[in-house]
Structure formats: structure tokens, C-alpha cells
Amino acid sequence: MEFDDRFAAESAGRLDLSTVTAGLVLSGRYRLDSLLAFSHGVMTWRAVDQVLSRPVLVHLLEPEDERLGWVLQAARRAATVIDSRFLRVLDAQEASGQEPWSLVVCEYAVGDSLKTLLAAGPLTSQQAGFIVHEVAAALAPLHARGLFHLRISPDSVIITANGNIKIVGLLIDAALRPQAGEDQLSWSDQEAIDVNALGQLLYASMTGHWPVPPSLPQRPNWGLPAAPIRGLPSTDAETGEQGWPAPHELNRQIDPEASAVAMAVLRPASGLVGPSLHTADDVADSLAGVISMPGAEESLESLVREHQGMPTSPIPAVLRNSQGWEPTNDRRSASTTSADATNPAASTVPDQPAVDEPPTERWTMPTADEEPTAARQIPPASRRSRPEAAAAKPPAESASATRPRPVPAPPRQPAKPTGTLGRRWILILVGFVVVALVVLQVRGCDWTGFGSDEPTAESSAATPEPIEIVSAFDFDPIADGGSQNENTDQAHYAADGDPSTVWRTLTYIGNPRFGGLKPGAGMVFDLGREASVASVSLILDNQPTALQLMVPIESDPTSSRPPMNSVDEWRVVASDPAAGLQVVLTPEQTVTTRWVMVYLTELPSVGAGLYRSGIAEAYINR
Numbered sequence: 280m281e282f283d284d285r286f287a288a289e290s291a292g293r294l295d296l297s298t299v300t301a302g303l304v305l306s307g308r309y310r311l312d313s314l315l316a317f318s319h320g321v322m323t324w325r326a327v328d329q330v331l332s333r334p335v336l337v338h339l340l341e342p343e344d345e346r347l348g349w350v351l352q353a354a355r356r357a358a359t360v361i362d363s364r365f366l367r368v369l370d371a372q373e374a375s376g377q378e379p380w381s382l383v384v385c386e387y388a389v390g391d392s393l394k395t396l397l398a399a400g401p402l403t404s405q406q407a408g409f410i411v412h413e414v415a416a417a418l419a420p421l422h423a424r425g426l427f428h429l430r431i432s433p434d435s436v437i438i439t440a441n442g443n444i445k446i447v448g449l450l451i452d453a454a455l456r457p458q459a460g461e462d463q464l465s466w467s468d469q470e471a472i473d474v475n476a477l478g479q480l481l482y483a484s485m486t487g488h489w490p491v492p493p494s495l496p497q498r499p500n501w502g503l504p505a506a507p508i509r510g511l512p513s514t515d516a517e518t519g520e521q522g523w524p525a526p527h528e529l530n531r532q533i534d535p536e537a538s539a540v541a542m543a544v545l546r547p548a549s550g551l552v553g554p555s556l557h558t559a560d561d562v563a564d565s566l567a568g569v570i571s572m573p574g575a576e577e578s579l580e581s582l583v584r585e586h587q588g589m590p591t592s593p594i595p596a597v598l599r600n601s602q603g604w605e606p607t608n609d610r611r612s613a614s615t616t617s618a619d620a621t622n623p624a625a626s627t628v629p630d631q632p633a634v635d636e637p638p639t640e641r642w643t644m645p646t647a648d649e650e651p652t653a654a655r656q657i658p659p660a661s662r663r664s665r666p667e668a669a670a671a672k673p674p675a676e677s678a679s680a681t682r683p684r685p686v687p688a689p690p691r692q693p694a695k696p697t698g699t700l701g702r703r704w705i706l707i708l709v710g711f712v713v714v715a716l717v718v719l720q721v722r723g724c725d726w727t728g729f730g731s732d733e734p735t736a737e738s739s740a741a742t743p744e745p746i747e748i749v750s751a752f753d754f755d756p757i758a759d760g761g762s763q764n765e766n767t768d769q770a771h772y773a774a775d776g777d778p779s780t781v782w783r784t785l786t787y788i789g790n791p792r793f794g795g796l797k798p799g800a801g802m803v804f805d806l807g808r809e810a811s812v813a814s815v816s817l818i819l820d821n822q823p824t825a826l827q828l829m830v831p832i833e834s835d836p837t838s839s840r841p842p843m844n845s846v847d848e849w850r851v852v853a854s855d856p857a858a859g860l861q862v863v864l865t866p867e868q869t870v871t872t873r874w875v876m877v878y879l880t881e882l883p884s885v886g887a888g889l890y891r892s893g894i895a896e897a898y899i900n901r
Contacts, residue, residue, distance in 0.1 A: 298379075299339065304329070305382060306372055309337055319456050320344065325387060328369075331840070334387040335369060338455065342374035346454060347381050353454035354383045356426065363768050364417040365449045366437075388445045391583050393484065394433035394501050399586070400487055404534035406582065407484030408566045409575030410436060413444035415477050415563040421449075422559055427469040429453040429461070431476035433483065433501045441764065442580030470558065471548055477562050478544030482506065485526040485533045490545060493522060522551050536569045744901040748774040749807040751897070753782070753800065754876055758845045760797030773802050773894040781820045783893035784882060791882050791890045798846060801829070801878035802894055809836055809873045814865040814900045815853075817877065820893035823857035825881035828864040830872040841874035849876055856881075875899055 299322060303311045309326045312334070316323040322339040340347055354371035361367075370384035393410065396402065402410075414436060418428065428435070430452035437445040453461070464472075482490045488506035491497050497505040506523040523545075527538035539554075544562055546555040556562050751774040755761030765784055772780040782802060787794035806812075815828055829849040831842050842848035852866040864877075877897065882890035 299324075305337070305339075305380060306370075306378060309335065309382070309384060311337065320346075321455050326384075328384075336366075336385045336387045338383040338385070338451070340381045340383075342379065342381055344381070346457065347373065349457070350383060350451065350454045351381070353450035357450040360421065360426070360449060362417050362420070364413055364444055365446050368451065383451060385447075385451070388437045388439060388447075390437045390439035390445065391586055392434050393436040393438065393480065396438065396582065396586065397433060397483060397487060398502055401530055402484045402582075403532065403578065404485060404537040405570050405575040406579050407481055408537050408540075408570035409572065409579060410438065410444055410484060411477055411481040412563050412566040412570065412572075414446060414480065415559040415566065417444075417446060418473055418477075419558070419560040419563060422470050422473065425466060426450065427453075427473050428476075429469060429472055430456070431473055431480065433480065433503075436480065438579055438583050440580065440583050442576040442578075442583065443768070474544060474557065474559055474562065475548035477559065478541055478548075478556075481537075481541040481566075482523070482526055482545060485537065485541065486529040488523075488529060490523050490549075492549060522549055534569060537566070540565045540569065746806055746810050746812065746899045746901055748804050748897065748899060750774075750805045751782075752803055752805075754803050754843065754846075754878070755797075755800045756843060756845050759799075761800060765800040770802065774804060774897050776896070778818050778896040781893045781895045783820055784879060784891050786885070786889050786891045787882060788890075789888055791884065792880065793882065794890075799878050799880040801846075801876045802897070803841055803843075804875045804877075804897060804899060805841070806873050806875065806899065809834075809871055810899075811869050811871050811901055812866070812875060812899055813869050814863055815875060815877065816863045816898040816900065817858070817861070818895040818897075819858060819860050819862065820895055821883045821885065821891065822859045823883055824879060824892040825856045826854065826858055826862075826864075827851045827878045827880060828853040828866065829876040829878050830870050831874055834872060836873075838873075841876075846878060849878070 299311065301311050301313060305311070305326075308328055308330045310329055312325045312327055314322065314324055315336075320340070324337045324339065326335050326337045327333070328335045338350075340350065344350075351371050351373060354368045357365075358368040358371075366386040366388055368383060368385055370382070372378070372382050374381045401407075414431065418431075421427070426449075428446070428449050430448055431446075435447045435452065437447060439445060448455075479490055482488070483501070483503055486506065487503060489500040489503040491500060491505040493508055497508070499505060506529070508522060509524055525535075525538045526541050527533040527535045540556070540562070542551075543554050543556045543565070545551065546553055547557055556565060751770050753765040753767050753770045755763055755765040757763055766782060769782040771782075773782040784793075784800055787796070789795075793799060812830075817826075829846075829851055832848055832850045833842070852870055853864040855862050855864060877894065879892055882892045885891050
């Protein structure tokens with residue numbers, strides 16, 4: 280199919296670029312910063328959301344653009360997707376009144392596009408497999424809902440400096456750049472397009488060549504040369520395949536089993552003979568069997584940081600992999616990358632975990648390159664929330680290890696904690712509740728009436744009453760030496776009602792005080808409105824942890840956001856220099872506030888000179 284360019288041609292004749300310049304503010308909040316692209320009649324700008332002080336991506340269309348209805352509909356549907364691997368649609372507005380432009384606002388992610396990374400050469404099996412596994416695992420549940428991307432490409436996959444995978448343009452790209460006849464495609468046809476794109480990404484990532492179908496002109500795609508064609512028009516007698524050589528034949532460093540997965544994904548759309556994978560779920564399952572997730576993510580983090588000229592010492596002060604650190608040699612050398620190879624239009628794409636404009640009762644902190652931290656946001660299925668899960672598989676498996684040939688697997692079931700782990704958390708939770716109730720009841724006792732069978736009015740009023748936590752987000756200000764990303768994508772675990780899920784700090788080396796990099800990091804809880812807080816009860820991930828209970832110094836009931844610039848904007852109301860796994864922080868006097876922060880200042884050891892802690896669950900009480 281070809282792109283339908285009539286929309287672009289019509290828009291190009293009407294657009295007056297002189298009216299849209301840097302500094303222009305749209306809808307009273309989005310200040311245009313720099314023009315990233317102008318194609319198919321769509322202007323794409325990096326902008327700043329002046330209300331939430333965060334970068335965003337803005338697509339502009341003229342009000343007469345025939346695609347507008349489809350684009351706005353796609354934006355609204357995309358906004359319902361909460362998987363943090365998709366850069367979300369934040370706003371969609373139709374031109375009206377004084378606003379001459381229709382716009383779609385998306386998250387903005389800082390990182391390298393896969394296209395940019397592949398310009399420096401192919402990736403390792405682990406790196407390529409991890410990237411495509413994450414994309415496939417993110418697409419699988421959407422396919423079950425009848426939602427399809429249809430534009431998966433090296434330009435639509437972003438790898439952040441933390442090794443996280445972000446997917447750009449869900450539904451929006453297809454609406455902005457329609458293809459003739461695409462609206463007539465069946466459910467299975469659309470699924471096949473996405474799955475074939477996964478195979479193309481995997482093949483290209485491992486070989487540095489693009490698998491152009493034999494029936495099409497063998498021209499470069501996405502800056503990559505076409506993969507060589509073999510065995511045409513005859514068929515390979517041994518394998519029954521014709522077409523491209525397998526990835527491990529082009530790149531001898533590639534794991535043959537990862538190579539087999541790539542070929543199995545490409546076969547259905549290409550008409551090749553042999554074992555095939557037909558769904559995103561099958562692709563994710565097959566790749567999960569041949570790659571080491573923790574090692575691959577760390578390897579990608581190192582690769583992106585090297586490419587962007589960021590510090591990547593062999594023993595970093597902070598380890599981004601919160602499940603633990605494992606050394607690995609499965610990385611590309613920094614010498615293969617260029618310091619200025621980043622394409623601003625491709626690699627500085629929607630990042631920022633931001634959220635839709637918060638209502639009065641809800642505010643969610645946007646970060647530099649992670650998903651927003653809604654307290655009860657559903658985590659991606661492929662993320663592991665406990666170190667035991669990561670440890671179940673060796674961190675660095677040999678590429679030559681013998682494994683079964685990948686085949687379509689049954690639907691994945693959510694990982695369940697082991698019986699030992701479950702019992703441990705049950706015991707901790709029961710003990711914690713008992714301690715919390717005792718402390719709170721003692722605090723509320725009327726000592727003058729000790730021994731009385733009848734509770735006094737004062738003691739009845741002091742009975743602990745939980746306060747709903749509307750959202751939770753990490754606190755890691757740049758001004759304090761942080762990066763605005765203390766495992767942001769885990770933040771909702773601190774208040775999701777499940778003590779078996781944990782928000783963890785990053786892992787720090789050599790110094791329990793956050794590697795000597797900053798005074799600490801914390802978790803901010805939004806109560807939705809001002810409330811009287813008598814205590815905060817915590818279940819921690821490790822011990823002993825030094826922490827403080829803090830509230831804003833300046834309390835403004837009308838403010839829609841907490842102070843996030845520095846810890847100096849907060850005051851301590853309670854603390855514990857050596858908290859165990861269960862702790863209750865109780866201010867001397869009840870405090871009235873909407874925002875509560877648990878701030879960690881010193882971390883316990885996790886062995887080998889590494890330090891880390893975390894919050895498994897928080898309860899805020901009146």
C-alpha cells in the first residue's frame with residue numbers, strides 16, 4: 280500500500296509557516312520550542328507545557344484538514360492506553376475561536392530512536408531481543424482489544440537513557456499518515472502488519488539490513504541496506520526456506536535461537552516455508568525464552584549513554600536496574616557510535632511521563648523519561664516487580680547454550696510470587712497492622728481515664744482512619760543532584776494495596792547516602808485535598824533505612840501541585856534513623872496537608888558495596 284498524499288498536497292498549499300514560530304503559545308499553555316518535522320501536511324514541534332513545566336510533542340493541523348476527525352478520534356482512543364511503554368496522548372483539541380490550529384499533544388521522550396542506534400551498526404542478540412520483546416509484549420493486549428499500531432518502525436521505537444523502551448505514535452501515526460485501502464483491512468490483516476513489523480525490527484537490529492520483500496524494489500529502508508536475497512526462485516532443499524539469509528548467517532555474533540525467532544516472525548507475511556509465529560504474544564513468549572531481561576536492559580542503558588556522551592563508568596555510582604546489578608559483556612563498544620549522531624526529530628520524541636491535565640483532586644508528576652506515576656496504574660506485563668523473579672534466570676546466558684527451537688507459546692499468565700515469598704509478606708503485613716494499630720491507639724488514648732470500660736469522646740475520635748491516596752510519584756529533583764527519575768515507573772507500587780509489589784530506589788555504589796550524589800530521594804503521596812494526617816505507616820523493602828516524613832513548608836490549599844524543585848521546600852515532621860521493615864511515622868502534632876512525602880536519606884546494604892531500599896506499601900491515617 281502507498282501513503283495517501285492528497286492530504287499533504289492540499290495542506291502544503293494552504294500552510295503559512297510564518298504564522299507558526301518558536302515562542303508561540305497555543306491553547307494558553309503549550310509554548311512552541313523547535314520544529315522537529317513537517318511532513319504529510321503535519322507540523323511536529325517540541326514544546327513546553329507551561330502549566331506543568333514539562334516538554335511535550337505537539338502535532339499541528341489546519342482546521343480544514345480532512346484527516347482531522349480521524350486524528351482526534353485516534354487521539355481519544357490512544358489516550359485510554361495506560362501501558363507505560365506507549366508514549367501517551369495528553370491532549371487533543373480542534374481549532375475554534377481564537378485558536379486557528381488543531382493540535383494533538385503527546386508525551387516527549389528523551390533517548391535514541393532505534394533508527395539512530397542502528398546507524399552505528401547492528402545490536403547484539405540480547406539488545407535486539409529485549410527491544411522487540413518489549414514492543415511485542417506491549418502490543419499483545421492491545422491486539423486483543425482490536426487496537427493496532429500499523430506504523431511500527433525503527434523511528435517509532437525509542438530507547439531511553441535508562442534502557443527503557445518507549446513506543447511512539449500509537450493510532451496517531453496511522454491517522455496522520457493514512458494509506459490507501461487501510462480502512463478496509465480486517466482485524467487479522469491489521470494484526471499481521473504489526474507482527475511482521477516486529478520481525479523486521481528484530482531482523483534489522485541483529486543484522487543492520489532491512490528485510491525488503493522480494494517482490495519490492497531492493498532499496499535501502501530506514502537508512503539500512505536491503506538484506507540480500509537467496510534461493511530465488513528455487514527453494515532451499517534443507518530448510519524449505521527462500522528469501523533472506525537468517526540473521527546469524529549475516530552476523531556470526533548472533534544467537535542462532537534469536538535468529539530463528541526473527542525468521543519465524545517474518546515467514547507468514549513473506550510466504551516463506553517453515554515454523555512461524557503469528558501473534559505479538561507468541562513473539563514475546565519466544566523471545567523471553569532466549570534472552571536475559573536484566574542483562575539486556577542494562578546493556579541498552581550503557582549503549583544509549585555512550586551514544587549520547589553520558590557518563591558510563593565501569594562501576595557507576597548508581598545502578599538503574601533496580602532488581603540488582605549483574606556484570607555483562609554483552610554490549611557494543613562506544614567506539615562504534617558518534618557523539619552527535621542523534622536525530623532530534625527521531626531521538627527526542629515524546630518522552631516525559633506526563634499525564635492528561637490533572638483535575639483539581641488529582642496531580643501526577645511528569646518525569647524526564649518515564650511513565651507518569653498514577654498510584655493505581657496497571658504495570659506492563661513484562662516488568663518484574665521482585666528481585667526473586669529476576670534471579671530465577673541466570674543474568675548472562677551463553678549465546679551457544681542449547682535451547683528448544685522457539686515455537687508459539689500459550690498465553691502468558693501473570694507471574695506469581697513463590698509460596699515462601701507470599702508467606703513472608705503475609706507475616707510482615709499482619710505484624711505491621713498490629714504494630715500500627717497499637718501505636719495509633721496509644722496515641723489516641725485518654726490517659727486520665729485509664730482502666731475505664733467506656734471509651735472517651737477523645738479516644739473514639741482518635742481511632743485510626745485511613746486516607747485515600749490518589750496518586751504517588753517519585754521525588755528526585757535535579758537541583759538536589761537527582762535526575763527526576765528514581766525508578767518512576769515503579770512509583771505506583773508504593774500505594775497499590777499490594778505489599779508484594781515494591782517501589783525501589785536505584786541501586787547506589789560505595790556510599791549508603793545515595794552514592795554521595797544527593798541528600799536523598801523520596802515518594803510523594805497526593806491525598807487529593809487537604810486532610811489531617813496523624814501518622815504514616817510503611818512496609819519497607821529493606822532495613823535499616825533512614826527516612827523522614829515531610830510536608831511542604833508553604834501550604835497553599837489552592838495549589839494544584841506540590842513543590843518539586845528541592846527538598847529545601849519541605850519540612851520534617853517525623854523521622855526514623857534506622858527503620859525496620861515495618862515503621863509508623865507519627866508527627867508530634869497532627870498536620871493538615873494535601874501532600875505527604877516519605878524521604879529516604881540513608882540506604883541499607885544489599886551486599887557487594889551496593890545500597891538500596893524501597894516502599895512496598897504506604898498507609899496514611901487521620
